[in-house]
Amino acid sequence: xxxxxxxxxxxxxxxxxxxxxxxxxxxxxxxxxxxxxxxxxxxxxxxxxxxxxxxxxxxxxxxxxxxxxxxxxxxxxxxxxxxxxxxxxxxxxxxxxxxxxxxxxxxxxxxxxxxxxxxxxxxxxxxxxxxxxxxxxxxxxxxxxxxxxxxxxxxxxxxxxxxxxxxxxxxxxxxxxxxxxxxxxxxxxxxxxxxxxxxxxxxxxxxxxxxxxxxxxxxxxxxxxxxxxxxxxxxxxxxxxxxxxxxxxxxxxxxxxxxxxxxxxxxxxxxxxxxxxxxxxxxxxxxxxxxxxxxxxxxxxxxxxxxxxxxxxxxxxxxxxxxxxxxxxxxxxxxxxxxxxxxxxxxxxxxxxxxxxxxxxxxxxxxxxxxxxxxxxxxxxxxxxxxxxxxxxxxxxxxxxxxxxxxxxxxxxxxxxxxxxxxxxxxxxxxxxxxxxxxxxxxxxxxxxxxxxxxxxxxxxxxxxxxxxxxxxxxxxxxxxxxxxxxxxxxxxxxxxxxxxxxxxxxxxxxxxxxxxxxxxxxxxxxxxxxxxxxxxxxxxxxxxxxxxxxxxxxxxxxxxxxxxxxxxxxxx
DNA sequence: CCCAGCACGC
DNA sequence: GACGTACGTGCTGGGT
Numbered sequence: 001x002x003x004x005x006x007x008x009x010x011x012x013x014x015x016x017x018x019x020x021x022x023x024x025x026x027x028x029x030x031x032x033x034x035x036x037x038x039x040x041x042x043x044x045x046x047x048x049x050x051x052x053x054x055x056x057x058x059x060x061x062x063x064x065x066x067x068x069x070x071x072x073x074x075x076x077x078x079x080x081x082x083x084x085x086x087x088x089x090x091x092x093x094x095x096x097x098x099x100x101x102x103x104x105x106x107x108x109x110x111x112x113x114x115x116x117x118x119x120x121x122x123x124x125x126x127x128x129x130x131x132x133x134x135x136x137x138x139x140x141x142x143x144x145x146x147x148x149x150x151x152x153x154x155x156x157x158x159x160x161x162x163x164x165x166x167x168x169x170x171x172x173x174x175x176x177x178x179x180x181x182x183x184x185x186x187x188x189x190x191x192x193x194x195x196x197x198x199x200x201x202x203x204x205x206x207x208x209x210x211x212x213x214x215x216x217x218x219x220x221x222x223x224x225x226x227x228x229x230x231x232x233x234x235x236x237x238x239x240x241x242x243x244x245x246x247x248x249x250x251x252x253x254x255x256x257x258x259x260x261x262x263x264x265x266x267x268x269x270x271x272x273x274x275x276x277x278x279x280x281x282x283x284x285x286x287x288x289x290x291x292x293x294x295x296x297x298x299x300x301x302x303x304x305x306x307x308x309x310x311x312x313x314x315x316x317x318x319x320x321x322x323x324x325x326x327x328x329x330x331x332x333x334x335x336x337x338x339x340x341x342x343x344x345x346x347x348x349x350x351x352x353x354x355x356x357x358x359x360x361x362x363x364x365x366x367x368x369x370x371x372x373x374x375x376x377x378x379x380x381x382x383x384x385x386x387x388x389x390x391x392x393x394x395x396x397x398x399x400x401x402x403x404x405x406x407x408x409x410x411x412x413x414x415x416x417x418x419x420x421x422x423x424x425x426x427x428x429x430x431x432x433x434x435x436x437x438x439x440x441x442x443x444x445x446x447x448x449x450x451x452x453x454x455x456x457x458x459x460x461x462x463x464x465x466x467x468x469x470x471x472x473x474x475x476x477x478x479x480x481x482x483x484x485x486x487x488x489x490x491x492x493x494x495x496x497x498x499x500x501x502x503x504x505x506x507x508x509x510x511x512x513x514x515x516x517x518x519x520x521x522x523x524x525x526x527x528x529x530x531x532x533x534x535x536x537x538x539x540x541x542x543x544x545x546x547x548x549x550x551x552x553x554x555x556x557x558x559x560x561x562x563x564x565x566x567x568x569x570x571x572x573x
Numbered sequence: 574c575c576c577a578g579c580a581c582g583c
Numbered sequence: 584g585a586c587g588t589a590c591g592t593g594c595t596g597g598g599t
Binding site: 125247248249251255313323325326327355494527528 | 583
């Protein structure tokens with residue numbers, strides 16, 4: 001056989017820390033083998049090594065359900081899954097991005113077969129067993145079933161991928177990316193725990209001071225962390241707004257934009273906002289990141305999920321390293337704690353305006369294409385054209401409005417939405433949009449065409465054929481329909497940007513190996529890549545990364561990548 | 574254990 | 584008249 005499915009049973013969910021319990025294989029339908037792995041680490045590695053020829057055979061395709069997991073676990077035991085791979089989870093993600101992709105579901109839908117669910121073996125909740133405590137015949141049956149089902153799903157999905165024209169995207173981008181992501185996760189990111197400890201002390205002190213001030217100003221003590229309590233204080237007791245906005249559950253809304261507008265009415269409002277910001281910073285990042293450092297590697301290992309988002313982007317979890325603060329002065333300080341290894345430099349590169357460039361590229365709008373070709377500041381150039389002034393005479397206000405309009409366009413704008421964003425009247429917003437479409441008529445046509453395509457086919461596509469289904473595009477409910485229409489505009493742009501950076505990641509990883517570099521890619525944040533680079537390799541790495549990012553896909557509108565380096569993420573950005 | 578509300582990123 | 588800008592993850596409070 002030219003391919004085989006493989007599945008590992010382990011002691012947990014995290015591939016970095018979990019230990020192998022067994023490995024199952026299948027090479028034909030309705031047949032599978034299970035190899036139990038001893039708990040003793042040395043014994044285990046010896047046993048796994050016996051399967052090196054099978055697992056590392058370049059000529060055999062390896063089939064797996066979420067095979068990045070098995071790749072990481074096995075690599076920790078000294079063997080590396082090589083050869084082409086076929087991930088059934090990701091295959092289904094390309095076929096039905098917004099459905100579920102777990103094996104139990106896939107087996108029921110595509111094979112009409114109900115699998116043994118893991119909870120039936122190890123239970124769930126607090127009193128969950130380890131897979132190691134499950135009797136051999138039971139775990140063997142379960143593991144073999146998984147390998148068999150995965151094998152059978154591959155037969156179904158390879159045909160579907162072909163039928164849906166998704167083969168290039170699957171075999172050319174998503175599958176090569178699996179190992180790249182696995183390597184990134186294993187590499188991890190180093191954290192300066194001393195810096196975080198100091199930062200925590202400062203933030204906690206500040207928060208305590210603000211807390212006391214809040215009680216003083218409000219005249220009451222209440223739970224500042226409870227939106228319900230905050231709403232009652234602001235609106236029932238202090239009566240800051242007679243017709244306060246309520247959430248759908250009937251509670252007062254105390255969201256940032258609501259509080260922002262109440263700032264002038266009472267000094268407590270700004271203090272509450274500050275308190276919230278600090279609390280978020282502490283609980284989500286400063287105090288929690290150190291607890292997530294892996295004892296063995298001394299680093300943080302996120303997991304990059306390749307089958308979650310509706311558009312093709314990656315997501316990051318446990319912890320999410322794609323939402324580390326950058327906007328506020330105090331928040332961005334956190335990035336000082338993300339550091340390179342000894343003797344290394346933190347290197348960061350990001351695409352400049354990739355989604356707007358793709359709007360220019362895909363719409364062929366002459367004015368927008370020219371603006372990018374001439375290398376102008378795109379927001380200033382947009383403002384100059386809308387307000388019909390020379391680019392030198394564009395004010396900050398004009399540029400800011402044009403910038404918001406540019407962002408709005410990518411998301412599928414409405415006049416009301418733009419008005420709220422810019423705090424201007426509906427009429428002014430409408431005029432701004434009209435000016436925008438006069439400036440970029442091709443963009444307007446492209447947006448209409450995207451919606452038209454969605455109506456005709458029921459889905460939209462990226463440049464690389466990634467689909468997003470939009471059944472709601474014909475809904476009689478205008479709210480539901482408008483939502484689908486915005487997705488019809490946004491998904492091809494956001495999704496194509498995701499495809500392009502994935503290509504860049506694969507090519508960068510290949511170049512690093514080819515050129516025997518010790519540098520490693522460690523993070524992806526949608527349009528940004530971060531690296532841990534031995535300092536003497538910095539010039540080489542910079543050239544490779546910029547070259548591969550800018551040439552990931554040949555376009556008429558140039559793709560530009562900008563970069564920086566330093567002793568931490570903040571300095572590099 | 575689950576959901577709502579909120580806040581962080583792109 | 585309501586709705587009102589895409590895509591995510593994590594924490595806390597508060598209900599069951």
